[in-house]
Amino acid sequence: xxxxxxxxxxxxxxxxxxxxxxxxxxxxxxxxxxxxxxxxxxxxxxxxxxxxxxxxxxxxxxxxxxxxxxxxxxxxxxxxxxxxxxxxxxxxxxxxxxxxxxxxxxxxxxxxxxxxxxxxxxxxxxxxxxxxxxxxxxxxxxxxxxxxxxx
Amino acid sequence: xxxxxxxxxxxxxxxxxxxxxxxxxxxxxxxxxxxxxxxxxxxxxxxxxxxxxxxxxxxxxxxxxxxxxxxxxxxxxxxxxxxxxxxxxxxxxxxxxxxxxxxxxxxxxxxxxxxxxxxxxxxxxxxxxxxxxxxxxxxxxxxxxxxxxxxxxxxxxxxxxxxxxxxxxxxxxxxxxxxxxxxxxxxxxxxxxxxxxxxxx
Numbered sequence: 001x002x003x004x005x006x007x008x009x010x011x012x013x014x015x016x017x018x019x020x021x022x023x024x025x026x027x028x029x030x031x032x033x034x035x036x037x038x039x040x041x042x043x044x045x046x047x048x049x050x051x052x053x054x055x056x057x058x059x060x061x062x063x064x065x066x067x068x069x070x071x072x073x074x075x076x077x078x079x080x081x082x083x084x085x086x087x088x089x090x091x092x093x094x095x096x097x098x099x100x101x102x103x104x105x106x107x108x109x110x111x112x113x114x115x116x117x118x119x120x121x122x123x124x125x126x127x128x129x130x131x132x133x134x135x136x137x138x139x140x141x142x143x144x145x146x147x148x149x150x151x
Numbered sequence: 152x153x154x155x156x157x158x159x160x161x162x163x164x165x166x167x168x169x170x171x172x173x174x175x176x177x178x179x180x181x182x183x184x185x186x187x188x189x190x191x192x193x194x195x196x197x198x199x200x201x202x203x204x205x206x207x208x209x210x211x212x213x214x215x216x217x218x219x220x221x222x223x224x225x226x227x228x229x230x231x232x233x234x235x236x237x238x239x240x241x242x243x244x245x246x247x248x249x250x251x252x253x254x255x256x257x258x259x260x261x262x263x264x265x266x267x268x269x270x271x272x273x274x275x276x277x278x279x280x281x282x283x284x285x286x287x288x289x290x291x292x293x294x295x296x297x298x299x300x301x302x303x304x305x306x307x308x309x310x311x312x313x314x315x316x317x318x319x320x321x322x323x324x325x326x327x328x329x330x331x332x333x334x335x336x337x338x339x340x341x342x343x344x345x346x347x348x349x350x351x352x
Contacts, residue, residue: 035226035230035234037223037226037230037270037273038269038270038272038273039266039269041223041224041226041270042224042226043226044226044227044230073226073227075227075228077228077316077333080315080316080317080332081298081313081314081315081316082225082228082313082314082315082316082333083311083313084225084227084228084311084313085311102227102228102230102231102234103227103228103231103333106226106227108226108227109226110309142273143230143233143234143270143273143274144230144233144234144237144238144273144274144275145234146234146235146238
């Protein structure tokens, strides 16, 4: 009896161990939205990422079938000037959260593959430094929105 | 002491006290934004609006004008600022009729009148786009001691433009009055705009 249960138990523990190692499995996304701008102008993507793991998670990239280009960006205000630059990664601290929000970290989404409108859901794949991925649906909102409308 | 002696001491003192009291009464209004009156020149420009027509500051006399420098390929801060101003216009309600938001592009190469038109209209009906020759834009930016710098283009031709984050506010006579920064709240903007709208000068 024990010999039949042991492999199952071991397999279970191994699986649990593997799941525990993945950064994506510890990250929970909420309030994901895209600020839609007219014509083919690049759009901004925002989301709150909470990490319940014991180690920091590192967001290393993102992709979407609705956009040809998705980059991680950061806006900063330095000495009265607004500057935006691309970043390689965005860290989410252990047992903490990082918000991609206006005037801070955000996704820059460009080269839309087809016209989008407010109310659409854009599936985005967030890629972490360890290769794990998290799928998040971003809600398309109008240009003058102040959030995802669901707070 | 002789009465004339008392008078010669008390009267000057009284005059000083009255003068000081007068100063108190003419103290500045309780602005919540930064007061820039007499620190910045009057609104003056000669540019092209988002309908392709010539526009000057004279066109906006009688309106309270908000001036902001940005560009349409900026997906984060410029839209945030315009969305923020849209929320302010909503809070002002009917009073917003007296306000105009001028979005001056620091990227005239990409921001044609047509591009600007679609862009500002996505935010608020009180917003207008302005463009013009690079020299005219630079002159206006310099006039308000703002600045911008364009990064070199990437392989695909895209580039970012760093730009001042301030919103310059002019009264109905075109005089520079207030400066709003990203740290200022919508309520602070609403409060001060109400004062400028109400003053009628």
